[in-house]
Amino acid sequence: MATVAFARGLRRGRVVSGAGQAGAMAVGVCTHNASVRILPLLRALAGLDRAEGRVSCIVIVENASTDDTAEVVRTFAGEHPEAGIELVHESSPGKTNAMVRLFEATSEPLVAMLDDDMVPSAGWARAILGVFDDEARAGAVGTPIRIEWASGPTRLAEIYRRSLGDQLLGETRHRLEGAGAFFGGASLALRRAAYEDSHWAHDRVLDCRRGAVHESGEDAELCIRVARAGWELWYEPAADTATVIDASKQTRAHLAKLRGSIAASEPVLRWIAGTTSMDEARRELEQAQRRALKAVLFDWRPTRRAIRLAERRGRVEGWRRVLELANLGT
Template identity: 25%
Template structure:
């Protein structure tokens, strides 16, 4: 006899890797949520191969919960945030699924604001709110120009639809999705798996959202949802930021192909190369002699350069895939 799975209103899914020190603050804030008295919801943690005492922390909270909230943990052995989120989708029982990273600190009404928005916008496949930076050290001058790359989003007080056609989309952190929309629209296997290699190629968040957009679902900004994103000092250091800039750039062309028609692809190729070449040259002229002292300008030119090279990275990825498939068939 098949087990009947109880459907819930809302799931908070927390992907984590070695999050023993970060998880308690997140879980404590989720336990203090307001306006959820009539909500049937759960918290699930996706442990992505942690080797610290994450499991002990989770067991402690499972035993100490006094509220009627289900807290479960699932081990996802495939490394990468994309695999962790896909596992969360399969395990979640909620109509809406919220991805909260283990360094995201939700406001006390974040769950209720997220749930209410989804109910009020039935065509919304995904929605996200304001993400504020909680910095361990002061960010560099003009950091606001690149803060979106670190999942900090403060876009004003009015709701609006994100511009998916121009890749202006929210990050996967603090994102809420409609489970039905995801299951019907997003492939089981995504091209981008998360920042796994030394290149730290990103794009997994945007890739999933583009498939939702392609299927006709709306993607919204809801300013009533507030989360603080903890930014440790090392995420503001030069070495990390430059790798991040290149990783965010290398995925650009492959992402643009998702919603492109065949006749548009050669045009996109030319625009990606020439458009970013123009930006690189403009930055070289504008900031000549300043790149050693201006970290933000250096970040931007690395992002433009990697974006310009992204068609070649996409070609390399496709060739690797063909090569691996050929080896598998021969075996």
Template identity: 25%
Template sequence: MNTCVTKKLDFTVAIPTYNGGKRLPKVLELLLNQKRIENLNWEIIIIDNNSSDNTKEVIQYYQKNCSQSFLLRYFLERQQGIAFARIRAVNEARGEFIAFVDDDNLPAPDWVFQSYTFGKEHPQAGAWSGQIHGDFEISPPEDFTRIQAFLAIREHGSQEHLFDANNLRLPPGASLVVRKQAWCGSVPKELVFKGRLNKLMVGGDDTEALLYLHKAGWEIWYNPAMHIAHQIPHWRLERDYLIVLARGCGLCIFQLRLINAKNWQKPIILVKTILGNLHRILQHIIKYRGKSTTNLIAIFEINFYLASMISPFYSFRWKLDTIFKNTIVEND
């Protein structure tokens, strides 16, 4: 597990970014103008994941010209992948609570206050998230709400509740707040899923970390008082991107279900993953009757079901690759 450094502050906002030079100013301005935080000792840290644009210069400008009383710190994380960036953020953070805000997230004026207050009022909460609204460059397709969760848009109503970790119903990493003590005592130093690094765009890194928190006994909460907007550019609603996203979300399903499973449950999970998704595919084909090639939402769903069905084989391939790489290292 990670080693916690001594906490000195109440709250850390951690912004992992890759080539976010144009996006960061809008996010930083919203954070600099947060309300009801006069007595809060907090900081913003930027985790630059090998940007090739002017991200570093943007942060240097704010560091020189910001008159606020909190810290703005910058770190370069050379290991590519959002999982490495978030782990680096945890290691560098000085706050009791750590909020992960992506460089395309726009927090409401009281987002920091609501995030901090919830953590103080729920000492058993290891992680919590709120409402994530879509800020669309173009109008989304009809029935988009059926797949909006895959683009980190979450609107689960006005009542607080626990997330259903056993069924992988968990919040995304964007706009997630974690208790540093919980993360450091529960989440391994290295995660299986590193982020959407290759053409397959395999996800799972957010859910994997939360499953470890859940396994250690920490609660994971939905707090509707936290509001943040997720900017969705037009290309994220295009067919090719959505197909790759659907497949990447599906390929991690089996491996994620194994994290909290006992050994005797693993064969059952294998069978349920294959047969359950096969059933969903057949239902889908009957429902759309040939329209699945023209309906964008149907295309997304069928690709997710197919990828979920074959996720055990992807998992086995990943394990074989890992064994092979470790064998080479040992022989060297």
């Protein structure tokens, strides 16, 4: 895998000055075919408060793009050398592969990740660092994610805004409690020790956005595995971000695909979290099959039929997969 580094080069083994209690933090973006949407994110990253040098680098992992995403990033990095933006290529498709590549390409004790349609506030990184400094067992930090509608929103987009990324969990910093708790991965920071303890890189079950595959839940699985490894999940409201939702993400077809993938991942996440048994999975599968058939026969609402069918079929797929995992001893 070829690597192009701007301004600083990769940091394997490098001592980073200015590190505080929890150490330095790398900021990473996993991106695929984002040439038309990534510039707002790059501008925001260039304007980040770097917390007296503790934000040591910004790494863009270009993941098997077929457009000119790499050239857009390369041009921006060249025009803003002070931002220290590095471009890394991951040839294996899939966000999970890009996430693993990000951790391989960095050595900082903290790694914060953003999706390529996100716009972080200037104080985003500093606020995250504050949590890691204050909470010694914080393994993952999630942040507010506000939706900014590029157009609309449509009625369906409003109904499914949580699925589109909305994550507003209150005005005070707090720890997420309960088995199976997780954050969305569009804005997520990890302590490297927690990432390694989770064994997610090797044991992960859910992949995400790989070609025609639109599987969800890789971020949730990572959080759940971090928590099961004995680390804590913390929410920091001061680390504000926004995600831009354009018209293409508000269509019935996109929402059906999205909701189907979420429904398929939820049973698997319950299995990973240890909150369901094989007997429960069998009962859930039978119930899911009945509900899917009922939706096919009786749910004829024109605006939501496609979405409801995708959800019902996804649930069946998810519980079937749980039983497969159980039989494999995973």
